[in-house]
Amino acid sequence: MAFTVVVVGVGLIGGSFALAVRRAGLADRVLGVSSPATLEKARNLGVIDEGLLLEEAVPQADLVLLSATIHSIIETIPRLSGLVKQHALVTDAGSTKRAIMHAAEAAPGLPFIGGHPMAGKELSGVEQAEASLFEGRPWVLTPPRDTDEQGVTKLQTIVEAIGARPLVMPAEEHDAVVARTSHLPQLLSTALAASLDGHFGNESPVLAGPGLIDATRLALSPYSVWKDILDTNRDEITQAMSDFLEQWKEQHARLADNVDLRDQFGKATGFARRLRQ
């Protein structure tokens, strides 16, 4: 039975998904919805079969992946209700899930299950797309409250077939965890680099070791990528920032008062080791 995948937003993630479902033999046709320039690149690279408008592509889809920015996904969702054919499934690749699930639950009859592939690269764009991008990476699925279990099972099967590890959880849990494991490290790296920029001005410090290179890697991420994430996970992120602030103040006070940091280092090395197991 022919299976058509429509990717809305053909960048690194959407393009890699297109390549991955084709390589896994899951899709007979992959249609793309994106800017004309991106669609042309994607066609030339063999990432999609055809580029179309949303209204032309979605009625042909068995599976729709929304993989543009979070705000663009939220704007696209209400337009899908009348377009999606019966037994089709819609999912997305947005980095936060609550705001997107709200939009989806407000769209009448939309067969939507949220998703977040925890994969990426330092460079973006369809030119960077790879069929293997998701291999071994977590891919979170956040079904709506009144979910269709069959849809979840189907999506899990697809995610597994392209080599990723599906994890089903509520959107609330997802957003709380990534606030701490992804958004907090990003904001720390940004704050470190911004603070050093303020101290050293336009001259890079000559005494930079590999530790500083690691610590400022996330700081290379542009604001355009993070704006929507910060907007849609503000409460969890500010809470995670407050928790960090307490830890930082404690370390600062202990150091200033000449009290040792043995406990803090012990907890930290323990956590860092468990993370690598």
Place this chain on the structure above:
Amino acid sequence: MAFTVVVVGVGLIGGSFALAVRRAGLADRVLGVSSPATLEKARNLGVIDEGLLLEEAVPQADLVLLSATIHSIIETIPRLSGLVKQHALVTDAGSTKRAIMHAAEAAPGLPFIGGHPMAGKELSGVEQAEASLFEGRPWVLTPPRDTDEQGVTKLQTIVEAIGARPLVMPAEEHDAVVARTSHLPQLLSTALAASLDGHFGNESPVLAGPGLIDATRLALSPYSVWKDILDTNRDEITQAMSDFLEQWKEQHARLADNVDLRDQFGKATGFARRLRQ
């Protein structure tokens, strides 16, 4: 003319220096001063020619490298004054420089020039020693106030001959810079990991991406390595921590008040990019 190097503390750095000066043809003999077990390993690995007591080795040295912990270096310095032969030179590899320079300036007639090779590995011990460890890495030299320029030139030549980049600066400047480029990133990584340990308890979060792995790499460093560094650079580190705190509070306030972080991200990406040029 025969040239004898004495390495006091034959670990990763001391052992690598021993291998590097021999490979560069700078040393005819390399003597080690360390624990009996370490000396045996170092001899078996061909890192040193002979292991001796401090009092036996130092009188034979043309160059002494003190490469144990900072506190051990500070304790060793007063014992050297009567032992060092004429025209010999003493240097060290401690990660902070002011406390060591104070000790050296108090030692009568000691021909001492401080040093800090900005190189390392995640693993320590003489088994990890490599002749190439210092290649391309900065090696800071901190001469005392009443320095002998000849000694500085000689040491610069040796550092260059083993492939490192010598940088001469006052101990005060060194300690101020590394507080920000090395000690601050370490404490941030430790605080992040300790804060997440507090939040997630003994379960590692399943949703950890590559960003969290980078951000917690420094947190793997044990307290034993950092204790002396924190002890001897407390003022600069607490100041750097305060500067970071201001930056963090500002980001937190902006996020909580729904003000954008464009400027902070702009400064941070600029700094991170300059660091990589």
